[in-house]
Amino acid sequence: MKKLIAGIIQQKSAATPDANREKIAGAVTLAIKQGARLVVLQELHNTPYFCQNENAENFDFAEPVPGPSTNFFSDLAKDLGVVLVTSLFEKRAPGVYHNTAVVLENDGQIAGKYRKMHIPDDPGYYEKYYFTPGDLGFKPIETSIGKLGVLVCWDQWYPEAARLMALAGADLLIYPTAIGWEPTDGQDEKDHQLEAWTTIQRSHAIANGIPVISANRVGFEENPEKKGEGIDFWGGSFLADGQGKILARAGNHEEETVVAAIDLEQSEKLRRTWPFFRDRRIDAYKDLTKRFRD
Amino acid sequence: MKKLIAGIIQQKSAATPDANREKIAGAVTLAIKQGARLVVLQELHNTPYFCQNENAENFDFAEPVPGPSTNFFSDLAKDLGVVLVTSLFEKRAPGVYHNTAVVLENDGQIAGKYRKMHIPDDPGYYEKYYFTPGDLGFKPIETSIGKLGVLVCWDQWYPEAARLMALAGADLLIYPTAIGWEPTDGQDEKDHQLEAWTTIQRSHAIANGIPVISANRVGFEENPEKKGEGIDFWGGSFLADGQGKILARAGNHEEETVVAAIDLEQSEKLRRTWPFFRDRRIDAYKDLTKRFRD
Numbered sequence: 001m002k003k004l005i006a007g008i009i010q011q012k013s014a015a016t017p018d019a020n021r022e023k024i025a026g027a028v029t030l031a032i033k034q035g036a037r038l039v040v041l042q043e044l045h046n047t048p049y050f051c052q053n054e055n056a057e058n059f060d061f062a063e064p065v066p067g068p069s070t071n072f073f074s075d076l077a078k079d080l081g082v083v084l085v086t087s088l089f090e091k092r093a094p095g096v097y098h099n100t101a102v103v104l105e106n107d108g109q110i111a112g113k114y115r116k117m118h119i120p121d122d123p124g125y126y127e128k129y130y131f132t133p134g135d136l137g138f139k140p141i142e143t144s145i146g147k148l149g150v151l152v153c154w155d156q157w158y159p160e161a162a163r164l165m166a167l168a169g170a171d172l173l174i175y176p177t178a179i180g181w182e183p184t185d186g187q188d189e190k191d192h193q194l195e196a197w198t199t200i201q202r203s204h205a206i207a208n209g210i211p212v213i214s215a216n217r218v219g220f221e222e223n224p225e226k227k228g229e230g231i232d233f234w235g236g237s238f239l240a241d242g243q244g245k246i247l248a249r250a251g252n253h254e255e256e257t258v259v260a261a262i263d264l265e266q267s268e269k270l271r272r273t274w275p276f277f278r279d280r281r282i283d284a285y286k287d288l289t290k291r292f293r294d
Numbered sequence: 295m296k297k298l299i300a301g302i303i304q305q306k307s308a309a310t311p312d313a314n315r316e317k318i319a320g321a322v323t324l325a326i327k328q329g330a331r332l333v334v335l336q337e338l339h340n341t342p343y344f345c346q347n348e349n350a351e352n353f354d355f356a357e358p359v360p361g362p363s364t365n366f367f368s369d370l371a372k373d374l375g376v377v378l379v380t381s382l383f384e385k386r387a388p389g390v391y392h393n394t395a396v397v398l399e400n401d402g403q404i405a406g407k408y409r410k411m412h413i414p415d416d417p418g419y420y421e422k423y424y425f426t427p428g429d430l431g432f433k434p435i436e437t438s439i440g441k442l443g444v445l446v447c448w449d450q451w452y453p454e455a456a457r458l459m460a461l462a463g464a465d466l467l468i469y470p471t472a473i474g475w476e477p478t479d480g481q482d483e484k485d486h487q488l489e490a491w492t493t494i495q496r497s498h499a500i501a502n503g504i505p506v507i508s509a510n511r512v513g514f515e516e517n518p519e520k521k522g523e524g525i526d527f528w529g530g531s532f533l534a535d536g537q538g539k540i541l542a543r544a545g546n547h548e549e550e551t552v553v554a555a556i557d558l559e560q561s562e563k564l565r566r567t568w569p570f571f572r573d574r575r576i577d578a579y580k581d582l583t584k585r586f587r588d
Contacts, residue, residue, distance in 0.1 A: 117575045117578060118573045118574070118575060119573060120573060122567075122568075122569070133575070137578050138578065138581075154573065157500075157501060157568065157570050158501070158570065158574065158575075159453030159454075159457065159497075159501055160453075160457070160574065160575075160579050160582060161575075163453065163454070163582060164578075164579070164581055164582065164587070167581065167582075167584060167586055167587040168581075168587040168588075169586075169587070169588065192537045192539055193537075195537075195538070195539070196500045196537050196538050199493055199496050199497055199500060199538050200497050200500045200501060200538075202493050202497075203453075203493055203494050203496075203497030203500075203501075204497075206451075206490045206493055206494045206497075207451060207452070207453055207494060207497075243486045243487075243489075243490050244489070244490050244493050244494075245486055245489070273416075274416075274451065275416070276451050276452065277585075277586070279412045279413060279414060279448065280412070280452065280454065280585070281411045281412060281427070281452075281454075281455075282582075282583045282584065282585060284411060284431050284432065284458075285454050285458070285582050285583045286583055287432075287458055287461065287462075288454060288457060288458065288461075288576075288579050288582045288583075289576045289579050289580055289582075290461060290576065291571075291574070291576060292461055292463075292571070293458070293461040293462040293463070294462075294463065
């Protein structure tokens with residue numbers, strides 16, 4: 001098989017962006033030693049998940065792209081010869097900030113970026129305050145190892161996003177993410193949420209016949225303003241093949257670097273066996289652009 | 295909770311349409327005794343799965359809607375006071391046949407019909423020969439127990455179909471289906487296919503926050519023209535809630551009547567917790583009506 005070894009870095013937030021970057025560099029080096037040529041980082045890996053509150057000072061975490069972080073990860077990608085999927089808080093202009101995934105090519109060049117399109121806003125996840133909705137659309141990023149369908153967190157609940165990436169030729173779907181439990185929820189509800197999150201992402205693999213890589217944050221982060229119970233990020237980062245089969249998975253409580261081999265020839269086989277793309281009823285899909293069909 | 299008890303009839307094909315209808319009537323009666331107010335039958339339940347070959351004589355299985363079968367199931371629905379989801383080979387005009395789900399109201403009236411939109415065509419499943427693509431679109435059928443998002447088999451692989459039903463107000467997604475294993479496939483491949491099939495349907499529940507009911511055929515049907523190895527229909531019919539949690543499930547080898555209580559108030563709660571519909575990027579979805587974005 002034509003295989004790609006890919007890695008996921010699942011981490012707890014360190015005290016400062018510098019400390020986070022250094023910790024990531026160590027973990028990526030570990031993934032490389034296991035053969036990884038692609039490494040995916042979790043959402044907003046440089047900082048704590050600052051969206052637990054609406055606080056204008058948090059905009060100080062933002063930085064331009066290119067900027068200090070892309071320089072750091074560019075050097076890392078070049079030094080280790082790896083394609084890196086990073087997730088940054090992008091300062092585009094005063095008052096225009098994005099939640100942006102930046103892909104670094106293995107020669108250190110910026111291969112491309114994706115600005116998070118679906119922005120959530122729920123108690124503890126006040127993202128609409130921080131992130132201007134993305135305006136780059138759903139376009140895979142071309143790299144030396146394939147076309148990467150990079151999406152971010154909340155996007156993972158939208159079959160539309162995965163489909164548009166696949167229709168544009170994505171070889172893989174990739175989700176840097178930061179999702180966790182409310183500590184006050186019961187264990188049953190926690191289990192159902194984790195299982196729903198895993199299932200919807202595996203389903204994008206199945207519907208489109210391409211692998212999925214999802215890198216999630218882990219560990220408890222308290223609410224710095226004591227306005228909530230904090231978030232217990234559930235980890236569970238995984239790689240799944242184009243049939244939705246889990247290839248490797250991290251646990252739910254600790255930092256882990258997970259590596260697995262992905263078969264890049266599987267998609268062609270899958271799409272011949274179950275040729276979903278052939279039979280789409282594009283003549284009957286136009287209402288997908290409606291808010292509601294009432 | 296405001297609950298709806300729903301049932302699934304998973305059966306092996308009997309020798310004749312009359313024998314199938316009688317067997318179904320017995321099973322529906324059993325479901326009613328367990329409190330069911332909605333019963334879902336499997337795809338093309340009156341006949342063997344005749345699409346294993348392209349044979350013009352099989353068009354003799356088709357019948358008008360309304361016609362003898364809707365009369366039979368209308369009487370059954372009225373007698374038992376149950377909403378019935380049936381799946382018929384519809385003869386609409388010479389040369390125009392459909393794979394049509396007909397919903398009978400609990401007073402015996404035809405509540406509505408859905409003509410299968412996505413038509414497969416693969417070795418052993420020569421459906422494009424028999425079934426003209428549906429022209430009624432993705433519209434839920436209004437009944438006394440709610441709006442039913444009835445889809446059929448191959449439709450289950452398409453997130454677009456489930457989404458369009460949900461956007462049109464469907465309270466439930468319902469899939470009469472007939473899918474099975476090739477006897478020559480290895481056990482691993484069989485397991486992956488069954489799991490992929492379950493996962494994609496559970497994901498439609500999750501993406502849309504509504505329950506899913508899937509009724510599948512069971513048992514081995516040989517290829518009557520000896521042109522293939524036959525199909526081992528894998529059963530596994532199930533009901534899942536709006537988080538994709540399996541409420542009840544049939545096995546993979548035997549006839550079963552499965553009944554479960556569905557919480558009709560769960561959707562409102564789920565869509566408040568994870569409000570996916572609020573954040574859809576309808577401004578960026580128009581390419582979903584393209585064959586491929588190249």
